[in-house]
Amino acid sequence: MVSALVEPRPARRKWRLPVTLLVGLAITGVILVLAILAPVIAPYPFDGMNILTRLKPPSAAHWFGTDDFGRDVLSRTLIGARLSLLMGFGATFISFAIGVPLGLLSGYASRTVDEMIMRAMDVLMSFPPILLGLLILTVTPPSIWKAMVAVGIVYVPAIVRLTRSVTLEIAQEEFIQAARARDDDLLYILFREILPNAWPPLIVEAGLRVTFAILLGAAFSFLGMGAQPPSSDWGLMISDARPYLEAAPWVALAPGLAMSLTVIGINLLGDGLRMALDPRLQAGKSG
Amino acid sequence: MSIDPLLRVESLCVSYASLNGNVPALRDVSFSVARGEALALVGESGSGKSTVALAILGLLGSEATVGGGRILYAGADLARLPAEELGRLRGNRLSTVFQDPFATLNPSMPIGMQVAEPLMRHKAMPRQEALARAVAALAEVGLSRPAELAKAYPHQLSGGMQQRVLIASALICEPDLIILDEPTTALDVTIEAQILDLLDTLRRRRNLAMLFITHNLGVVNRICDRTCVLYAGSVLEEGPKDLTLHRPLHPYTQGLLRAVPQLGPRRRARLRPIPGHLPEAGMLPKGCVFHPRCSHALGECREDEQLLRPLEGGMVRCWRADSLPRAEDGGATAVDAHAAPTRNVLLDVQDLRKTYALGRKIRFGGPHLVRVERSEVRAVDGVSLTIRAGEVLGLAGESGSGKSTLGRCLVRLIQTSGGMIRFDGEDVTDAGGAALHEFRRDVQIVFQNPASSLNPRRRVGATIGRSLDLLGNIPRQDRQPRIDALLEAVGLPAHFANRFPHQLSGGERQRVSIARALASNPKFIVCDEPVSALDVSVQATVLNLLADLRDRLQLAYLFISHDLSAVAHIADRIAVMYAGAICEEGPTDAVLSRPNHPYTEALLSAVPTVNDATKEDSRIRLRDGANASSHTPTGCRFHPRCPRKIGPICEQKVPPVVSPSEGHWISCHLPVEELSLPAADVKNREMA
Numbered sequence: 001m002v003s004a005l006v007e008p009r010p011a012r013r014k015w016r017l018p019v020t021l022l023v024g025l026a027i028t029g030v031i032l033v034l035a036i037l038a039p040v041i042a043p044y045p046f047d048g049m050n051i052l053t054r055l056k057p058p059s060a061a062h063w064f065g066t067d068d069f070g071r072d073v074l075s076r077t078l079i080g081a082r083l084s085l086l087m088g089f090g091a092t093f094i095s096f097a098i099g100v101p102l103g104l105l106s107g108y109a110s111r112t113v114d115e116m117i118m119r120a121m122d123v124l125m126s127f128p129p130i131l132l133g134l135l136i137l138t139v140t141p142p143s144i145w146k147a148m149v150a151v152g153i154v155y156v157p158a159i160v161r162l163t164r165s166v167t168l169e170i171a172q173e174e175f176i177q178a179a180r181a182r183d184d185d186l187l188y189i190l191f192r193e194i195l196p197n198a199w200p201p202l203i204v205e206a207g208l209r210v211t212f213a214i215l216l217g218a219a220f221s222f223l224g225m226g227a228q229p230p231s232s233d234w235g236l237m238i239s240d241a242r243p244y245l246e247a248a249p250w251v252a253l254a255p256g257l258a259m260s261l262t263v264i265g266i267n268l269l270g271d272g273l274r275m276a277l278d279p280r281l282q283a284g285k286s287g
Numbered sequence: 288m289s290i291d292p293l294l295r296v297e298s299l300c301v302s303y304a305s306l307n308g309n310v311p312a313l314r315d316v317s318f319s320v321a322r323g324e325a326l327a328l329v330g331e332s333g334s335g336k337s338t339v340a341l342a343i344l345g346l347l348g349s350e351a352t353v354g355g356g357r358i359l360y361a362g363a364d365l366a367r368l369p370a371e372e373l374g375r376l377r378g379n380r381l382s383t384v385f386q387d388p389f390a391t392l393n394p395s396m397p398i399g400m401q402v403a404e405p406l407m408r409h410k411a412m413p414r415q416e417a418l419a420r421a422v423a424a425l426a427e428v429g430l431s432r433p434a435e436l437a438k439a440y441p442h443q444l445s446g447g448m449q450q451r452v453l454i455a456s457a458l459i460c461e462p463d464l465i466i467l468d469e470p471t472t473a474l475d476v477t478i479e480a481q482i483l484d485l486l487d488t489l490r491r492r493r494n495l496a497m498l499f500i501t502h503n504l505g506v507v508n509r510i511c512d513r514t515c516v517l518y519a520g521s522v523l524e525e526g527p528k529d530l531t532l533h534r535p536l537h538p539y540t541q542g543l544l545r546a547v548p549q550l551g552p553r554r555r556a557r558l559r560p561i562p563g564h565l566p567e568a569g570m571l572p573k574g575c576v577f578h579p580r581c582s583h584a585l586g587e588c589r590e591d592e593q594l595l596r597p598l599e600g601g602m603v604r605c606w607r608a609d610s611l612p613r614a615e616d617g618g619a620t621a622v623d624a625h626a627a628p629t630r631n632v633l634l635d636v637q638d639l640r641k642t643y644a645l646g647r648k649i650r651f652g653g654p655h656l657v658r659v660e661r662s663e664v665r666a667v668d669g670v671s672l673t674i675r676a677g678e679v680l681g682l683a684g685e686s687g688s689g690k691s692t693l694g695r696c697l698v699r700l701i702q703t704s705g706g707m708i709r710f711d712g713e714d715v716t717d718a719g720g721a722a723l724h725e726f727r728r729d730v731q732i733v734f735q736n737p738a739s740s741l742n743p744r745r746r747v748g749a750t751i752g753r754s755l756d757l758l759g760n761i762p763r764q765d766r767q768p769r770i771d772a773l774l775e776a777v778g779l780p781a782h783f784a785n786r787f788p789h790q791l792s793g794g795e796r797q798r799v800s801i802a803r804a805l806a807s808n809p810k811f812i813v814c815d816e817p818v819s820a821l822d823v824s825v826q827a828t829v830l831n832l833l834a835d836l837r838d839r840l841q842l843a844y845l846f847i848s849h850d851l852s853a854v855a856h857i858a859d860r861i862a863v864m865y866a867g868a869i870c871e872e873g874p875t876d877a878v879l880s881r882p883n884h885p886y887t888e889a890l891l892s893a894v895p896t897v898n899d900a901t902k903e904d905s906r907i908r909l910r911d912g913a914n915a916s917s918h919t920p921t922g923c924r925f926h927p928r929c930p931r932k933i934g935p936i937c938e939q940k941v942p943p944v945v946s947p948s949e950g951h952w953i954s955c956h957l958p959v960e961e962l963s964l965p966a967a968d969v970k971n972r973e974m975a
Contacts, residue, residue, distance in 0.1 A: 174734035175742040175750075177700055178803065182754045183727040196744040 021272020027265025031258075035081035042075035046232050055248040065250040067241065077254045080232040084259070087148055087217030087226070087233075088210040088266075094152025095159050095209060100202065102156075103163020104190040108171050118164070121157040129154045129216060130223070137225040147226035151216045155209055162205055166198040173197075200274040207270025211263040218259075234259050291362055292319035293464055293496050294343070299356035301338055301347065309352070311571070312338045314520045316356070317595070320464065325490060325497040327507040327528070329543075330517035331822040333565050336500045339517070340468050343498070344383060345373060361463075379409040382457040386469040388449035392441040398425070399437025402456040409460050424455040429485055447478035451485065458489065464496040471506065475685040475849065477909045480893035483509050484908065502823065504547060505895030508532055516540050519566050519576045526601020532897050536603035538581045538611060546827035548856035550879060550896060557834060558856065560827035564792055575606065583607050633711060633811055633843050634674040634697065640705035641667040641692055666692040668867035669706070676810060677841040681858025681875070683851050683890065689867040690847045694813040697845060698732045699723065710811070728758045731804035735816035737796035741788040747774075747799050748784030751806055758807035773802040777832060794825035801832065811843045818853055830857055851894050855879055860950070863887045866924040873951025882962035884953045885931040923956065931957060 034041070043063075050070035058065045064073035106117040124132070133150040140146065170176065171194065179189050218235015220226035227233035234255035241252035301313040313335045320326045330336040341347050343358055345365065358365045360381065365373065382405075385391045393401060402424055403417035412420070418437065425433035428451040441449055450470060457465055467486070471479040487510055490497060499511055507514055507528065514531035516524040516539065524537040535541045542561035563580035566572055574591055578584040587606050595602045598609065605611075645662040666689045674680045684690050695701040697708065699715065708716045715726045734740040741750055751770050755761060761769055771781040777798040788796055797817060804812050814833065818826040834857055836842055848854045854861055855875055862872040863884060871884035878887060892907040909928045920927055926937040936956055946952045947959045955962065 174736055174740040177695075177734065178732070178740060178800070179753075180700055181698055181727060181732050182757050182803075182807070183724050184753070184757060193742055197742070 018272045018275040020268050021276050024265055024268030024270070024272045027261060028269050031081060031262050031265060032085065034078055035085050038075075038078040038082060042072075042078045044072035044075045046075045046079040047071065048075075055244060055251070057248070058250055064254040065248065067237075067248070067251045068244055073237075073251055073254045076232045076237060077234070077258050080234045080237055080255055081258065081262075083144060083227050083231065083233040084214050084217065084235070085262070087144070087151065088214040088262075090145075090148040091151035091155065091213035091217065092206055092209045094149060095155040095213075096202075096206065098152070099156045099159025100163050100195070101190075103160040104167050104194060104198075106160060107164040107167025108190060108194065109186070114164075117160065121160050124153075125157040130219060133216070133220055134223070134225065137220070142225045142228065144227055147217055147220045150220065150225075151213050154216065155213065159202075159205070159209070162201065163198060166201055167194055170194050170197050199277060203273045203277065204270045207267045210266050214259060214262065292321045293324075293361055294498065295319040295357075295359040296339070296343070297357045297359065299339070299342060299358065300354035301335075301342055301351055302354055304350045304352070311354075312351070312520050313342070316517070316520070316522055318515045318522065318525060320496045320498055322463065322496055323490070323494040324513065325499055325511040327511035327514045328498060328500045328517060329502065329504065329507060329514055331502055331565060331824065333519070334517040335520040336517050337468055338520075340383065340466050340498070340500055343466060344377060344381070375409065378405050379460045380462050381464050381466070382460065382462040383466040383468065384450070384453050384457050384470045387473050388446060388453050389441065391453055392449055394441050396440075397437065398439050398441065398444070398452050402437070402452060402459055405456065405460050420459065421455070424459045425452065428452075428455040428458075428489075429481075430455075445478075446474055447481060450474060450478075450482055454482070454485065454489070458493070458495075461493070462495070464498065466498045466500070468500045469502070470499075472501070472503070476851070476893040476895075477685065477889055479506075480895070480906070481908055483895065484906075486510060503895065504532060504544065504823075504897050508897050509895040516543075519571060521576050522595060522602075522604065523577065524601065524603045524605075525595070526599075526603075530599065530601045534599075536598055536601055536608050536611075537577075537605050538583050538607075539577050541611075542580075543823055544897060546824045547897065548827070548830065548852040549898070550852050550855050550891070550894060556856075557831045558827035560831065561824040564794065564825065575604075583611055631676050632673050633676045633678075634672075634845075635709040636670060636672050636697065636706065637709075638706040639667055639670045639693065639696060639703055639708065640665070641689075641696055641701060642704045665867050667696060667703075670864075670867075670869055671706075672862060672869065672872065674811065674843050674845060676843055677837065678860070679837060679844045679846055679858045681854035681861040682845055682847045682864060683849070683854045683861060684864035685849060685890075687866075688864045690849075690864050691815055693864070694732070694815045694845055694847050698730050698813050699726065700732070724758075728760075728807045729810045730813070731807065731809040731811075732813045732815060733797075733800050733804050733817045735819055737793040737800070737820055740800045741796055743788050745787075746784065747786050747788070747791070750799065751784070751803050754803050754806035769806075773805055774799075776805060776836070777802045778828075792825070793821050794829060797821065797829050798832065801829075801836070805836070805840075808840075809842070811845075813845045813847070815847045816849070817846075819848060819850060826853070833857060851890060852896070863890070866920075868924060868954075870925060870955075871951075871953045873948070877948055877951040881965070882947050882953065882959050884925075884955055884962075885929050885957075886925050889930065923954075931961075933957065 048071060050066070053062070053066050053070040055068055056062055056066045062072050062074065064077060067073055067076070102117050106114045127135070132154050133147070136150040136153065137146055176189065176193060179193050215235070217226055218233065218238065221233045221236040222239040227236050237255040238252050241248070244251055296319065297317050299313055299316045300311065302309040302311045316335070316339060318326065328336045328339060338347070338351070342353065343365070347353070353366070360376065368376070399418050399421045402421035403414070406412045406417040406420055407414060422433045422437050425436055430436055430448060430451055436444075444452065470486075471482050474482065483506065486497070489495060497511075499507070501507060511528055514524075514526065514528050515522055516531065516537065518539050524531060524535065524540050526536065530536070531540060532544070535544060539561070545559045546561060548558055561580050566576065566579070572579050574587075574589040575581070575584070575593065578588040581588065585607065593604055593606050595604045642663045642665050645664055648660045648662065650658045650660055668689075670693055672680065682690050682693065692701065696703045699718070703716060706716070707714060710726060710730065713722075715722065718726055741747070748770050751773055752766060755766055755769055759769065770784055774781055774783055779795060779798050779802070783791070783795070783799075788799075791799065817833065818829050821829060830853065833844065837844060844857075846854060846857055858875050860873060861875050861878040862869045863878065863886065864870070865886050871878060871887050879891065883891065889907045889909045893909075907930055909930065920938070922936070922938045922940055923929070923942045926932050929937065933956055940956070942954045942956045944952050944954050945959050947962070953962065
């Protein structure tokens with residue numbers, strides 16, 4: 001080997017993870033672990049009723065108190081995390097799986113294709129979300145996975161629009177013209193040239209969407225179209241606790257706080273991922 | 288010069304905070320500007336010239352720290368002035384014009400108010416009076432119908448007009464000093480020439496001091512008295528303009544001057560670039576900052592940093608300044624052996640058209656009561672040209688003339704609206720499928736913007752490799768060696784294949800773009816402003832690379848540029864484009880000398896050059912062509928701006944083609960004999 005050929009590699013930066021990402025990862029991680037282990041660590045069965053301990057405030061026996069059926073709120077919150085998170089991530093996955101390809105196509109392909117996709121999205125958006133979900137759900141008997149699909153479809157237009165606007169911008173870049181000049185195919189340009197550059201805003205959006213999906217999922221549960229009682233879901237728990245807000249606020253507070261913490265954690269995770277994934281932001285940081 | 292200069296910067300040191308610690312941006316920068324004097328602050332990107340302007344204006348961000356030195360304005364230390372005093376100074380005694388007029392003007396405020404604002408703020412002038420003064424100021428900067436203009440909004444004005452407005456706004460409080468940060472870089476040459484004229488007049492009229500920040504040495508020659516050359520945050524040379532531009536003291540200045548392509552007849556020659564590139568921020572070499580790139584460097588240059596010391600009426604920071612060879616020589620060297628263009632026509636374009644629909648308007652009234660009007664822009668309007676194998680056709684013209692559209696039509700990135708493109712004898716105008724794939728192999732394109740022409744998320748090797756996979760036609764085991772060979776062909780080491788674009792400099796990225804274009808062994812490459820975004824010294828290396836590749840691989844180029852000097856340097860023939868059509872075409876030497884189309888004549892006259900000694904009155908200045916492209920005038924396209932317009936014939940009849948010599952044609956109503964005379968002579972004769 002000639003010494004001149006030894007690569008003077010561009011000084012590799014130490015892989016610094018943004019603090020945001022670490023905090024987000026920690027919060028989301030803990031919640032995920034708790035949700036997975038819920039049946040094991042829950043102190044009481046989530047549906048174990050006890051008329052004698054109705055609406056008891058937090059105590060050593062019941063850390064988060066009990067609800068109107070005397071069920072342990074902590075256990076219900078832990079178990080509820082499973083359905084809520086499943087709803088949040090599952091629905092977001094569905095809306096991205098449908099929305100991102102459509103958005104890419106809409107932003108890059110011919111005007112006719114763009115018009116067709118966008119007008120279809122307009123139709124979808126013109127339904128109020130709850131109504132659209134109900135439309136999908138009422139045809140068949142309700143179940144949690146159908147609610148997930150419904151929530152996913154409700155959020156498709158938002159994902160399509162976002163992806164499209166990012167794509168429109170990237171499509172103007174000269175490297176896309178260069179890809180056309182080498183006669184590259186449509187799918188390669190969409191998924192290999194444009195998509196990697198479109199991820200940062202999409203990831204942040206995904207964080208937001210997960211939290212919206214949890215909330216909308218809770219709304220469907222409340223309407224009796226999602227999680228079915230007596231199974232536990234944060235949205236369902238808050239709805240059930242509504243009549244006792246003044247007498248026993250802890251019943252609503254526990255799932256509410258859990259939901260807020262999840263929302264914050266997932267949002268931080270999204271922001272952190274964006275920072276870590278974008279090489280330009282990495283470069284900008286260390287000048 | 289007077290004893291007490293208006294502005295004096297003494298040993299200014301500024302550094303920026305970054306993760307790697309404090310990175311020095313300015314180191315011991317000293318200069319002064321006397322009353323009524325114009326000092327040019329010259330430097331390439333990253334030299335720190337804009338930091339100087341920001342430091343004087345007190346606009347350095349929070350990440351910057353002033354490590355030492357003073358800035359004195361009329362004897363007062365700006366750092367010690369109380370904030371309100373400073374506020375009274377800025378925009379009042381001391382004003383500024385930035386590079387991008389569109390970004391500087393407030394889009395939602397009428398022009399008049401923006402010009403009047405400083406008066407109301409600094410002089411506490413009542414609104415009506417200030418507005419009246421603003422109208423007068425707009426008139427002074429050469430804007431016609433100032434009263435109407437004062438009510439207009441920025442988007443209604445062309446770039447040149449916007450820059451005039453900014454100058455009017457900067458001058459309205461009658462400052463003593465005006466700081467101009469690349470004020471003409473975003474403008475076309477003809478507009479740039481007008482703005483420089485205007486600044487020159489205003490300076491004389493008002494005894495204004497100017498700190499003119501620029502990278503363009505031609506502009507320096509045109510407008511400044513003294514020059515201060517900045518490199519990597521240090522002043523390398525300072526002195527009177529003539530000294531710096533004609534007998535430069537520092538090897539860097541000498542190198543810069545050599546690297547600039549000249550508007551001269553030196554075909555197929557090579558420029559002499561400065562080797563290497565600017566040191567990265569925070570990685571300054573020991574000793575002289577320039578020594579790693581200096582061909583005269585000796586031991587002492589590597590060890591100690593020297594002070595700025597006087598020499599021959601200027602100041603220089605160089606150990607070897609006394610013993611340097613100072614013979615002034617031209618910019619380019621001839622190469623002995625080169626391949627001449629062949630006779631076989633490679634690309635033949637006939638009557639090419641591209642129109643863009645602007646939209647539809649519904650008009651009421653008329654015989655049909657309701658009428659839908661379609662408006663369109665004819666971006667390319669009947670262009671015919673031929674390019675032979677191994678030949679470089681230069682395409683010059685201002686922004687909006689349709690150059691890039693034409694280039695993209697030729698590589699079939701844009702579908703044409705009419706006309707025919709024949710490549711290698713085959714009609715490819717509407718080719719698709721396999722025929723288009725073959726065409727893509729033979730015809731490639733290099734883009735302007737090094738920041739956007741490479742996918743930021745893919746390594747260089749992957750970018751080049753993809754072109755090889757699609758168009759290269761090579762067996763799998765040859766792929767990696769071929770990527771290495773392509774990188775080597777553009778002068779980059781093979782390990783660059785592992786880099787991401789953001790780890791490359793602008794010039795290196797442009798080389799990668801060229802390597803990508805070469806992957807399919809093309810015969811013809813459209814170079815769309817390939818050097819416009821690059822610094823002078825880097826520009827020279829890329830131009831040389833293109834010339835070398837042309838000779839080695841028998842490539843033909845369409846070289847598109849707004850920079851006539853760059854076009855003249857590399858092209859065998861030049862076509863000049865105006866408003867979608869070619870108005871003159873011919874061999875480079877013929878186009879660069881008389882007779883010319885009046886537009887070419889104006890362009891040539893407008894280019895600021897280092898050796899320009901033209902007299903004031905023989906310069907040709909074009910009127911501002913506001914929105915020249917939105918509607919094509921009848922007759923000759925150029926008549927609304929033509930300084931040689933004959934009369935109604937120019938407005939009514941499409942001009943005939945006259946041919947002064949073999950292969951050189953001009954589209955103009957004037958006879959060749961008339962076009963051979965300088966415009967000034969014609970004017971004088973008419974007056975006599």
